[in-house]
Amino acid sequence: MELYEGLLTRRSIRKYNPDKTLSKDEILSLIKAASYAPSAHNKQPWHFLVLQDKEVLRTLRLIQPWTSFAKDAACVVVVCADTEETFNRPKEGWNYAEIDGALAAENLLLACHAKGLGACFCGAAPMPLVIENLRKKFNMPETMLPVAIVVIGYPDEEPKQPEDRLNLDKVHWGSF
Numbered sequence: 001m002e003l004y005e006g007l008l009t010r011r012s013i014r015k016y017n018p019d020k021t022l023s024k025d026e027i028l029s030l031i032k033a034a035s036y037a038p039s040a041h042n043k044q045p046w047h048f049l050v051l052q053d054k055e056v057l058r059t060l061r062l063i064q065p066w067t068s069f070a071k072d073a074a075c076v077v078v079v080c081a082d083t084e085e086t087f088n089r090p091k092e093g094w095n096y097a098e099i100d101g102a103l104a105a106e107n108l109l110l111a112c113h114a115k116g117l118g119a120c121f122c123g124a125a126p127m128p129l130v131i132e133n134l135r136k137k138f139n140m141p142e143t144m145l146p147v148a149i150v151v152i153g154y155p156d157e158e159p160k161q162p163e164d165r166l167n168l169d170k171v172h173w174g175s176f
């Protein structure tokens with residue numbers, strides 16, 4: 001698939017064929033693409049938590065309520081970024097973990113689309129309870145920020161393509 005076409009045709013997929021699985025190599029090739037995302041100072045602070053256990057997928061909604069469709073997924077990849085590995089200035093109270101993690105997650109979504117898989121970005125950070133519960137359940141260190149719960153599976157729906165999303169009211173040439 002040509003990249004520009006892929007950017008325009010990627011859609012969130014929330015219905016999957018529950019019988020199909022992904023091999024470890026297939027999952028690693030998706031994570032490889034995620035790892036080529038840009039990151040501040042090229043710190044590559046991401047960590048990827050791969051979940052495949054059916055019971056874990058089914059109960060993920062107890063941690064993040066808008067992930068109930070993960071029950072039929074082939075896997076979920078929780079994209080995290082380490083707040084100490086990322087480019088940061090703790091004394092000034094900022095770090096790039098959320099941004100770096102989100103960029104890796106978008107690459108992951110696009111890699112899924114390129115390979116004919118369906119995926120959906122589900123939020124984690126900045127929701128404090130979701131962050132806390134993910135850390136607790138999956139033994140994440142306190143420095144680990146879960147940024148996206150990316151649900152991945154074999155598509156069982158053909159999403160409608162939206163109207164043209166280029167909104168000229170939101171394009172500001174030279175100044176607002």
Ligand SMILES: Cc1cc2nc3c(=O)[nH]c(=O)nc-3n(C[C@H](O)[C@H](O)[C@H](O)COP(=O)(O)O)c2cc1C
Pocket residue numbers: 010011012013014066067120121122123124
């Ligand atoms: C930060 C963020 C959080 C999201 N959280 C959820 C979620 O919890 N559950 C869900 O089904 N979709 C979630 N989405 C997906 C959006 O609903 C989806 O991207 C949006 O409706 C546009 O549709 P598209 O991805 O098909 O272009 C999230 C997307 C983003 C960027």
